[in-house]
Amino acid sequence: MKKIMIIFCLLLTLSGCEKTIDEIIQSEPSIKGIVKKVYAHHFVMAVTDEDLFPRGQWSYEVTVPLTDLNNDSYTSLKEGNHVIVYYDGNIQNGNIEKAYAITLFNEGYKHTLKGLLVSKSLYDDGNMYQIQIAKDDPNYQDHPYVYVPSLSDTSFLGFEVIVHYNGIIQSNGEISQDDFGYLEYFNNAESKYDDDAIPSIMINDILYRSTDLESKNDDPIIDGRTDSLVEPDALPYLNYQSNIADNLEYHIVDKGIVDVKIDGKWIIFVADILYYEDKTYFPSNLSDDTIIWLDWYNSLKDDEKLAVSYVPSELSE
Numbered sequence: 001m002k003k004i005m006i007i008f009c010l011l012l013t014l015s016g017c018e019k020t021i022d023e024i025i026q027s028e029p030s031i032k033g034i035v036k037k038v039y040a041h042h043f044v045m046a047v048t049d050e051d052l053f054p055r056g057q058w059s060y061e062v063t064v065p066l067t068d069l070n071n072d073s074y075t076s077l078k079e080g081n082h083v084i085v086y087y088d089g090n091i092q093n094g095n096i097e098k099a100y101a102i103t104l105f106n107e108g109y110k111h112t113l114k115g116l117l118v119s120k121s122l123y124d125d126g127n128m129y130q131i132q133i134a135k136d137d138p139n140y141q142d143h144p145y146v147y148v149p150s151l152s153d154t155s156f157l158g159f160e161v162i163v164h165y166n167g168i169i170q171s172n173g174e175i176s177q178d179d180f181g182y183l184e185y186f187n188n189a190e191s192k193y194d195d196d197a198i199p200s201i202m203i204n205d206i207l208y209r210s211t212d213l214e215s216k217n218d219d220p221i222i223d224g225r226t227d228s229l230v231e232p233d234a235l236p237y238l239n240y241q242s243n244i245a246d247n248l249e250y251h252i253v254d255k256g257i258v259d260v261k262i263d264g265k266w267i268i269f270v271a272d273i274l275y276y277e278d279k280t281y282f283p284s285n286l287s288d289d290t291i292i293w294l295d296w297y298n299s300l301k302d303d304e305k306l307a308v309s310y311v312p313s314e315l316s317e
Helices: 002-012 021-026 288-295 302-306
Strands: 032-037 042-046 063-064 081-089 099-104 111-121 128-133 143-150 161-163 181-190 200-203 207-213 247-256 257-262 266-272 274-276 279-281
Touching: 021 099, 032 063, 063 099, 081 181, 111 143, 143 161, 143 181, 200 247, 200 257, 207 257, 207 288, 257 288, 266 288, 274 288
Parallel strands: none
Antiparallel strands: 032 042, 032 081, 042 063, 081 099, 111 128, 111 161, 111 207, 128 143, 161 181, 200 207, 207 266, 247 257, 257 266, 274 279
16 A cells, blocks of 8 residues: 555656645745845845844845746745745755745735835944835824834845834834834835935945034044945935045044035034933934034043033933
8 A cells, every 4th residue: 555655646746746835835944035136047035034043143145946836936026025935944055955935925914104224223222224204105294214123134225115014103213123024125216215305424334414513523533435426316325325425534423423524524414313421312302502512522532521511401301
């Protein structure tokens, strides 16, 4: 009887029979990720599976074959798709040896919002990313920006996204780790969006926006120069890029403040979060005088800070 069953299974295989996609989903190992590049016979995926790669260690790519897949697999892949790959459990040198099926990842999150993946955020000690909500999205009036947990790959900065989430957007704009689902990337938005032409610069995956305030720091040390340029109505999405001019000199004052030399003047640029001692502040909640003071104070050496007697009331409350 055993021999008959073996022969019967071989005949089924030769006749073209195979597991259904539901059977593959239930029985085979799987891995989640974001499609980065699609080729004729394979694609490259950035892994986002926390079970395999803990948070903060997701900068891992695998190559997935597109041959011999189940007929019900999703194969109309585009950059930014979130997918689940069902495979033989074997990854060698970043290559999945055998893939059985591919499905789009969708966990049925209740809410969505549309926006632009702007930059890494300084919020929550750098464990969040900042999304500028589209002006035609219903959430824009209450939350021009939202913050989502750290992402697997910063190469998607500058992409338009749809945020899938549960729960609510907190008053500070945060979508918590528990409520956040995933981002759906659908368009590299280079030079296709408008941020009211705010002069900006990207350094170390952080976007700094101009305050139009002149720094009181005289002759600061030049930490670097911009090396690429986008249109004035676009936001930078690459490091050392601006939407102002090429080859701009900049000085990093603090992790939330950068001074940029424009037309012979050092202008204060700020990230989404500013720091004073161990406290954090949103720039929009601070006066111009306080921002100028923070720029000056954070440029001092530690022993010089001890001699400072005046602190703006916005920071001492």
